[in-house]
Amino acid sequence: MAWWRKEKDEPSQGEGSNPFEGEDLIAVERIPAEDPERTADSPVGEDALAQWLDDMSPRLYGFLDFGLPEAADGKPFRKDFTVESLQGVEDYLLHRIDSPADFADPDDREFATGIIRYLGETILRRVGGQWEYDNPDLGAGFPYLRFDGPEGELTGGTISPMGLIDQAITERSRTTFTTALTRLIDNFGPSGPLRKCSAITSFGTGTTTPELQAWLDTMDQDLGNWLRHHAPEPRDQWNFSLESLNALARDIHTRYPTLDDYDNDAGSPYLTGAQKYYGQTLIKHAGGEWTHYPFDDGDDPDENYWGGYPFLRRVTGEDSYTEALPYFDFRSIVRKDTPEILTDRINRYINN
Numbered sequence: 001m002a003w004w005r006k007e008k009d010e011p012s013q014g015e016g017s018n019p020f021e022g023e024d025l026i027a028v029e030r031i032p033a034e035d036p037e038r039t040a041d042s043p044v045g046e047d048a049l050a051q052w053l054d055d056m057s058p059r060l061y062g063f064l065d066f067g068l069p070e071a072a073d074g075k076p077f078r079k080d081f082t083v084e085s086l087q088g089v090e091d092y093l094l095h096r097i098d099s100p101a102d103f104a105d106p107d108d109r110e111f112a113t114g115i116i117r118y119l120g121e122t123i124l125r126r127v128g129g130q131w132e133y134d135n136p137d138l139g140a141g142f143p144y145l146r147f148d149g150p151e152g153e154l155t156g157g158t159i160s161p162m163g164l165i166d167q168a169i170t171e172r173s174r175t176t177f178t179t180a181l182t183r184l185i186d187n188f189g190p191s192g193p194l195r196k197c198s199a200i201t202s203f204g205t206g207t208t209t210p211e212l213q214a215w216l217d218t219m220d221q222d223l224g225n226w227l228r229h230h231a232p233e234p235r236d237q238w239n240f241s242l243e244s245l246n247a248l249a250r251d252i253h254t255r256y257p258t259l260d261d262y263d264n265d266a267g268s269p270y271l272t273g274a275q276k277y278y279g280q281t282l283i284k285h286a287g288g289e290w291t292h293y294p295f296d297d298g299d300d301p302d303e304n305y306w307g308g309y310p311f312l313r314r315v316t317g318e319d320s321y322t323e324a325l326p327y328f329d330f331r332s333i334v335r336k337d338t339p340e341i342l343t344d345r346i347n348r349y350i351n352n
Contacts, residue, residue, distance in 0.1 A: 046134075048133050048143075049131060049132065049133040049134070049143065052131060052133060052143050053131060054239050054241070055239070056117065056121075056239070056240075057227065057238055057239050057240055058227075058235055058236040058238065058239060059113075059114070059117060060114075060117045060118065060121060061224055061227045061228055062235075063114035063117060063118065064079045064118070064224060064228070065228055067111060067114040068089070068092060068114075068118075069092065072088055072091070072092070077092075079118075079224075080220060080221060081118075081121060081122045081125050081220050082122070083122075083126065083178055083181050083182060083185070084178075085122065086119070086122060086177035086178045086181060087174065087175075087177070087178055089115065089118060089119070089177065090168050090174055090175075090176060090177045090178070091174060093115055093165065093168060093169070094168065094169065094172055094174065096108075096111065097111075097112075097169055098169075099169060100165075100166045100169050100170065112162065112165060113142070115161070115165055116142055116143075116161040116162055116165065119161040119164060119165070119177060120143070120145055120161045122181065123145055123147065123159065123161070123180075123181055123184065124145065124147070125220070126181060126184070126185055127147050127148055127156065127181075127184045127185055127187075127188070128147060128148035128153065129145050129146050129147030129148050129153075129154060129156065130145070130146055130154065131143045131144070131145060132144055132145070132146050132158070138158050138160055139160045139161075139162060139163075140160055140162040140163055140166065141162070142160070142161070142162040144158055144159065144160045144161065144162075144163075145158060145159050145160075145161065146158050147159060147184060149187065149188075150187065150188050150189060156184070156187065159180070159184075164176055164177060164180055209292050209293075209294055211292055211294065211308070211310070212290060212291065212292035212310055215276075215290065215292070215310045216290060219276060219280070222269070222272050222273050222276050223273060223276050223277060223280065225269055225273060226269065226270065226272075226273020226274065226276070226277060227273070227277075229269070230269055230270040230273055230274075231273075231277075232247070232251050238277065240277075240280065240281045240284050241281070242281065242285055242346065244281065245278060245281060245342060245346060246339070246342075246343070248274060248277065248278060248342075249333055249339035249340070249341075249342035249343070250339045251274075252274065252330050252333050252334070252339065252342075253333050253334070253337075253338070253339040255270075256333075256334045257334075258334070259331070259334055259335055261334075262330070262331055262334045263331075266327070271327075271330070274326075274330065275309075275310075275326035275327055275330070276326075278324075278326045278329070278330075279310075279311075279312050279324065279326050282312055282324055282346070282349055282350070283312065285350065286314060286349060286350040287314055288312045288313055288314030288315075288324075288349075289312065289313060289314075290310050290311070290312060291310070291311060291312070291313050292308075292309075292310045292311070293308070294308055309325065309326070309327040309328070310326075311323055311324060311325040311326065311327075312324040312325075312326075312349070314349065322348065322349050323349070324345060324346075324349040329341075329342060329345045330342075332345070
């Protein structure tokens with residue numbers, strides 16, 4: 001039976017009740033299938049890697065919605081890309097899959113692809129690195145990770161998420177994922193890892209304030225919520241490409257007819273997620289980091305023009321930098337009544 005159609009009461013390993021809740025939701029709405037000719041058995045190389053990364057956002061967040069349960073043992077199922085979340089993901093993998101041979105079934109291979117994406121992105125968020133796909137032996141036919149090390153970016157070695165999945169299923173220790181990632185983190189010593197990600201970056205330091213730290217700590221949560229529940233259809237257009245920002249500008253322009261409409265929605269899940277999507281897309285393509293300056297009641301708006309909102313800063317020279325202000329860039333769309341204004345702001349940030 002296809003993995004997304006298993007009933008809530010169907011045990012995977014022997015008799016017993018199903019501890020995972022929400023699986024019946026998976027049968028209601030299913031993300032489009034991965035192309036098995038491209039995922040597990042495709043030629044490797046730059047084109048295959050580019051397709052893998054382009055698909056990352058819609059596939060990954062679709063998997064969170066429809067490939068993982070909503071609860072386990074009566075508690076919410078963690079899907080927040082933390083080390084702690086890997087225990088539940090591994091438990092669910094073992095609940096679903098009895099043997100690596102099960103992946104010969106295209107539907108189970110699709111389920112494995114979702115686990116690969118989640119496991120890989122969780123590793124990248126914690127220790128940094130990038131996806132690669134130029135050696136089929138290293139990834140067991142799937143993309144693999146080259147991660148950062150104490151000596152710098154991409155110096156830590158390689159690891160295969162599919163290899164970890166095979167190991168977890170074979171050993172059934174329930175600790176394979178967490179042990180592997182914990183060892184990678186410990187390898188950095190007291191200074192800790194760089195914390196960068198190739199697809200949806202959680203990295204950001206800038207001027208550290210409590211407001212900025214809260215903004216960064218909820219980055220993945222707010223992005224996931226926006227992509228799943230607030231981003232306009234079709235959802236597969238939200239792939240962190242520069243082209244997708246044109247669609248975002250048009251949606252901002254349509255959604256907010258007046259500045260009062262826009263300002264009254266400040267802090268909403270839609271606007272917060274849109275700002276983070278905009279910022280993370282710029283970071284992915286041009287670099288930079290999130291930063292923040294508090295805005296006090298006595299501040300001159302002409303001097304503290306960031307208004308207390310997190311923004312991006314990218315160093316362009318020894319004494320120069322460029323900035324992008326998501327909240328105010330969106331506000332300019334409404335104020336000037338044209339979505340094209342965002343193109344100018346994007347070009348200024350990327351090309352200056």
